[in-house]
Amino acid sequence: MSDEAIAVRWFDRGELELSGVVGMGTGLGIVLWAVVAVILLIALGLEWKYRTRAANPLEIIPTTWQLEIYEPHYYKLTGEIGLSNPSAGIEVMVTDLQARVLLLSGGSTQALSSLITVTPNHPDAEARPDGYWFAYIVKSQKQTQAQLTLDITGPDLTALKAAWVKVDYVVYGPHGREERTHHDVIPLAFPSSEMSRNWRPVAQGDVLPIHTHLLTPLDNPTEIVKRYVMPHAQAGDIVTIGETPVAIMQSRWFDPAQLKPGWVARRVCQFFLPTSSLASACGMQALVEVVGPTRVLLAFLGGSVAKLFGHAGGFYQLAGDQARLIDDVTGTLPPYDQFIVLGPANPQAVVEQIKAETGLEAAIVDVNDLQRVKVLAKTSGASEEFLQSALRANPAGNADEQTPVVLLRPTASEAQL
Structure with a gap:
């Protein structure tokens, strides 16, 4: 056999041996990747099980x-x-x-x-x-x-x-x-109807702040209207309740000690003015608990971009109504000044129930001493224009007046509109 033939034979043999080693390596690699994939799937499954399982479900x-x-x-x-x-x-x-x-x-x-x-x-x-x-x-x-x-x-x-x-x-x-x-x-104290006799004149009508006991989750708005408002009401009147008292009666408040601010809340809150209820990590976490961290983060990013183009308030529009309605600690009267109070749930259903059971037009409102009036919900017979003008002076007060309900009485001409 010639030297050239021997060389070709050895070359062919080496190629076969090399291809076998490569084949073994490829097979081993596939097995290793499969093992890694299985481990990752198990880890993800455990994490999913942990996150979706109720945290000590009591x-x-x-x-x-x-x-x-x-x-x-x-x-x-x-x-x-x-x-x-x-x-x-x-x-x-x-x-x-x-x-x-x-x-x-x-x-x-x-x-x-x-x-x-x-x-x-x-x-x-x-x-x-x-x-x-x-x-x-x-x-x-x-x-x-x-x-x-x-x-x-x-x-x-x-x-x-x-x-x-x-x-x-x-x-x-x-x-x-x-x-x-x-x-x-x-x-423990229940004021009599005699405490609510101080009618005040406003444009196109009169208003009467109504004293109540300290409202709690043991109460409901309709029963409060029946107990404290009906002795003073007449046909055509409108009863208004502050949004915070309604939320309190619905148990929509958080104990900050029970909140654990996450990554989103701790970082996003730093970009809000100190006077905002979302400027604290717990206040922002309360919003996260309601709408979720993804929406809060996207609202922050979207609001930031909108602000670069001169559009303010984008965060609140994207995050939803609750972002504007949250009251951080110190935001209401004791003992709720120790808690974070959300906005009310389904306010339209609340006012419709009040009207159905009392016959009074009703509204849930957010009013402050800066003459800002936001009507969250109202029945069809309550005039938005009259609510705005009658409540602009904030007759319920922002201190410890304990008059969370205000009765409005339009003049005859206003009532006919």
């Missing part, structure tokens, strides 16, 4: 309170708070539950004393006689309760306005240990 069933004894020297209130686990397949534990109370008064509270006790009312376990809250498992789609008893004594309780009850509880479950607080504000 919900508070709104407390019902009864004022059992209401004497000048002694008040006794009882309430029942519920703890519900609506999730399927997850158990959570309530390892502690305690309550404390703060009395809100028009005078000094130094001579007053209050005692609040918690008695577990579990469906399958008796309460301990010493009042100790033992760690209790709230099983999947089950619930439990606790009885609250509040005793208030003193030489004169008539100046008390409300009791602010804070229920502190610890939830232990898949997301670790969480300390939470539930808030109840219980009114």
Whole structure:
């Protein structure tokens, strides 16, 4: 065999061996990539499961309170708070539950004393006689309760306005240990209709600020109108309620201590004026909780671009009505000055219900001392022009007047429009 033939033979053999090695390498690479892909899919699946799983899924069933004894020297209130686990397949534990109370008064509270006790009312376990809250498992789609008893004594309780009850509880479950607080504000002073007699003249009519008790989630707008407005109302009148009181009655408020500002809230809030309710990380996070971080971020980017072209207010237009309606802490009267209050939900349905049950035209409004009036919702018979002119002077006030409702009485000519 010639040298050329031997060389060709060795060349062919080397090519075959090399192609085999390359083939083995390609196959091994595919296997490795497949393993990496499977690991990534598992990791993404775990992350998705974590993010979509309720964070220690325990919900508070709104407390019902009864004022059992209401004497000048002694008040006794009882309430029942519920703890519900609506999730399927997850158990959570309530390892502690305690309550404390703060009395809100028009005078000094130094001579007053209050005692609040918690008695577990579990469906399958008796309460301990010493009042100790033992760690209790709230099983999947089950619930439990606790009885609250509040005793208030003193030489004169008539100046008390409300009791602010804070229920502190610890939830232990898949997301670790969480300390939470539930808030109840219980009114204790109920003004008579005689306090609301000061009609004031305005252009094309008169207005009457209506005194009420301290409104809470225990109330609803229609019942407030029936109780405090109807004694003064007549056909053709319009009842207006501030947007913040309506939101409070709907339980649309956040405890800043329970909010955890995320990446979007902490960064976007820095670009707002200090006087804005969105200038704090918690205030912005409240908006994120309502509309989501993606919309807030896109609204910020879109608003920024619009501002470069001379268009102001783009963020609020893109983020939605709630961006304008949020009141950060200090934004309303005590004790809600400690909370972030949202705008009301479905205000049109609220005014329609008021009209259906009372016959009065109604509106929900946002009014301030800068003579700005925003009508969030109104019934068909309420004139937008009259609402604007009658409320421009802000007859309800922005301080501690406790007149969240204003009755408007148009003149005969205005009422006929």
